[in-house]
Amino acid sequence: MTATVALDDVDKGTGARPVTVARGYRFELVKLVSQWRIRLLVLACWIAPALFVAAVSQQSTLPVDTLFGRWMHATGWAGPLVVLGFAGTWALPLLISVVAGDVFASEDRLGTWRHLLVAVRSPRRIFAAKALASLTVILLLVAGLACSSAAGGLAVVGNQPLVGLDGHLLTPADAAGKVLLAWVCVLAPTLALAAIGLLGSVALGRSPMGLLLPALVALVMQLAQMLPLPVTVRLALPGYAFIAWNGLFTSQAQLGPLLIGIVVSLxxxxTATALAYLLFLRRDFTNPSYDGSGRRAVTVGVLxxxxxxxxxxxxxxxxxxxxGSGIEQDKVQRSVxxxxxxxxxxxTRQLNRPDVTEAQLKVTAECTKxxxxxxxxGPGNDWRCTVSWHxxxxxxxxxxxxxxxxxxxGRFVADGDGPKEVNGYFLVRTPTGDAPNPLWQFDGNVELLHTTRKG
Structure with a gap:
C-alpha cells in the first residue's frame, strides 16, 4: 500500500495519468507471447492434437479405457472428446501452471516491479492487465486443443454419427454441437485453476510452488474424484466440471451435475481472483528481497x-x-x-435384421454387486448384470x-459375458469398415443425482 499511495501522490503532483488497462493489457500480452515457451505451447496445442487423433484413429488398437476412445475408428467426433478427457486431467492444469502460475512471479525473479510501477503508475491496472493477458493466452491454448483435435478426426475418419453414452446415435450435426458445448463447459474449471494460479503467483512470489500450484490442486482434485467420497463433496470440488460434460452425451442430458460443477468452478x-487482487494491492513493492506473503498467504489465501x-x-x-456415492442399484439397472x-x-441394422424399437424390446436389467x-x-469392478429383452x-x-x-x-464399462452370438466379440460390417460387435463392450454413465428417466 505504501508504494500505491506514493505513486498516487506523484500522479497528483505531476498531472501524469496512469497507463490505461487496454495499453497495459497489450503490453503484458506481448510480453507473454514473446516468451519461447509460450510460443512453443501455442504451436503444440494447435498442431499436436490433430496429429495424435489422426495417428490413433488409424491404429488397430484404440484407447478403449478412455471415454469415447472405442469409437475413434467410427467417427471423427470421438477424437476431440478423447483429447478433452486427457486435457482436463493433465494438459490444462500444466498449461495453466506455465501461464497463470508465472505471470506475477516472473517480475519477482527479474526484479522489475519498480520499473513496471513507474511506467504504469497503478497496481490495480497492472493486476487487471496481467490477469487478462494470461486469460487470453489460456483461451488460445484451449481453442487450439479443441480445433486441432476436431480437424484431425474429421480429416482422417470423417463426419460420421457418434454413439452416445447410453447407446443412442447422435447425428453428425448433433455430435458437433455437443462436442463444442463440452469444450465450452470446461472453460469454467479452467478459469478456476487459472485464478488459483494467479493467487499462487502473487502469494508465493518467486517460489517454484507458485508455478506448480494449479497442477498440484488439479492432482488433488483428481485423486478425490477417484475416491468413494459422498457425491455432495465430489460435486462441490471445482474440478468436477472437467468430467461432468459426459452428461451431455445421453439421450436425456444429465445437466444437474454439469450445471453444479460450472457454478462451483465460477x-x-x-473468489481466488479477488484474493489474489487483495494480496497484490497489499504487498510492499519497495522491498527487492520480497519472496511471498508468508503468513498472509495462509490467512487471506488458503483459509x-x-x-x-x-x-x-x-x-x-x-x-x-x-x-452417499450416488451410485445405486436401480440407477445402474436403468442405465445398463x-x-x-x-x-x-x-x-440389428448392422446385421441387416428387421428393425425393432426400444418399446418393443422392453429391455430390463437385474444387477448385483x-x-x-x-x-x-457404490463403485467397484464387481458389478454383474443380467439383461433381458423380448x-x-x-x-x-x-x-x-x-x-x-x-x-x-458414475462412468461404467460393460463387458459382455455371453451368450457369444449376442455380446461376444465378432466383427460386423459398417459404412466405415469392419467394427467390433457394439454389444460386446460399451461405456455408460450413471447419473449421480436424480434419474432423468423413469422405468
Whole structure:
C-alpha cells in the first residue's frame, strides 16, 4: 500500500495519468507471447492434437479405457472428446501452471516491479492487465486443443454419427454441437485453476510452488474424484466440471451435475481472483528481497478457499437429494438397460435384421454387486448384470450377462459375458469398415443425482 499511495501522490503532483488497462493489457500480452515457451505451447496445442487423433484413429488398437476412445475408428467426433478427457486431467492444469502460475512471479525473479510501477503508475491496472493477458493466452491454448483435435478426426475418419453414452446415435450435426458445448463447459474449471494460479503467483512470489500450484490442486482434485467420497463433496470440488460434460452425451442430458460443477468452478474463479487482487494491492513493492506473503498467504489465501469449499459442500448437500456415492442399484439397472436397448438396435441394422424399437424390446436389467454378498451400491469392478429383452413374435426371452466396472464418478464399462452370438466379440460390417460387435463392450454413465428417466 505504501508504494500505491506514493505513486498516487506523484500522479497528483505531476498531472501524469496512469497507463490505461487496454495499453497495459497489450503490453503484458506481448510480453507473454514473446516468451519461447509460450510460443512453443501455442504451436503444440494447435498442431499436436490433430496429429495424435489422426495417428490413433488409424491404429488397430484404440484407447478403449478412455471415454469415447472405442469409437475413434467410427467417427471423427470421438477424437476431440478423447483429447478433452486427457486435457482436463493433465494438459490444462500444466498449461495453466506455465501461464497463470508465472505471470506475477516472473517480475519477482527479474526484479522489475519498480520499473513496471513507474511506467504504469497503478497496481490495480497492472493486476487487471496481467490477469487478462494470461486469460487470453489460456483461451488460445484451449481453442487450439479443441480445433486441432476436431480437424484431425474429421480429416482422417470423417463426419460420421457418434454413439452416445447410453447407446443412442447422435447425428453428425448433433455430435458437433455437443462436442463444442463440452469444450465450452470446461472453460469454467479452467478459469478456476487459472485464478488459483494467479493467487499462487502473487502469494508465493518467486517460489517454484507458485508455478506448480494449479497442477498440484488439479492432482488433488483428481485423486478425490477417484475416491468413494459422498457425491455432495465430489460435486462441490471445482474440478468436477472437467468430467461432468459426459452428461451431455445421453439421450436425456444429465445437466444437474454439469450445471453444479460450472457454478462451483465460477465461484472458485471469482473468489481466488479477488484474493489474489487483495494480496497484490497489499504487498510492499519497495522491498527487492520480497519472496511471498508468508503468513498472509495462509490467512487471506488458503483459509477463505477452505471456507468456500465447506460452504459449497453444505449448499450442494442441501440443494440435492443425493446421498452417499450416488451410485445405486436401480440407477445402474436403468442405465445398463437403456444402453443395451439402443445398442441392440444398432447391431440389428448392422446385421441387416428387421428393425425393432426400444418399446418393443422392453429391455430390463437385474444387477448385483459382489455376487450378491454386499449391498448393490457404490463403485467397484464387481458389478454383474443380467439383461433381458423380448423380440416381437418370439415367445422366448433373450438374456445376456455383463460384467461391470463402475468408477466413483458414475462412468461404467460393460463387458459382455455371453451368450457369444449376442455380446461376444465378432466383427460386423459398417459404412466405415469392419467394427467390433457394439454389444460386446460399451461405456455408460450413471447419473449421480436424480434419474432423468423413469422405468
Amino acid at each position: 465461484a472458485w474463479a471469482v 477463505p478457499l477452505a471456507g468456500l469449499l465447506a460452504v459449497t459442500v453444505a449448499v450442494v448437500a442441501g440443494a440435492t437429494p443425493a446421498t 438397460a437403456t444402453a443395451f436397448a439402443h445398442l441392440y438396435r444398432i447391431q 459382489g455376487g450378491g454378498k454386499v449391498a448393490a451400491q 423380440l416381437p413374435g418370439v415367445e422366448a426371452t433373450g438374456t445376456a450377462i455383463y460384467q461391470l466396472d463402475v468408477t466413483a464418478d
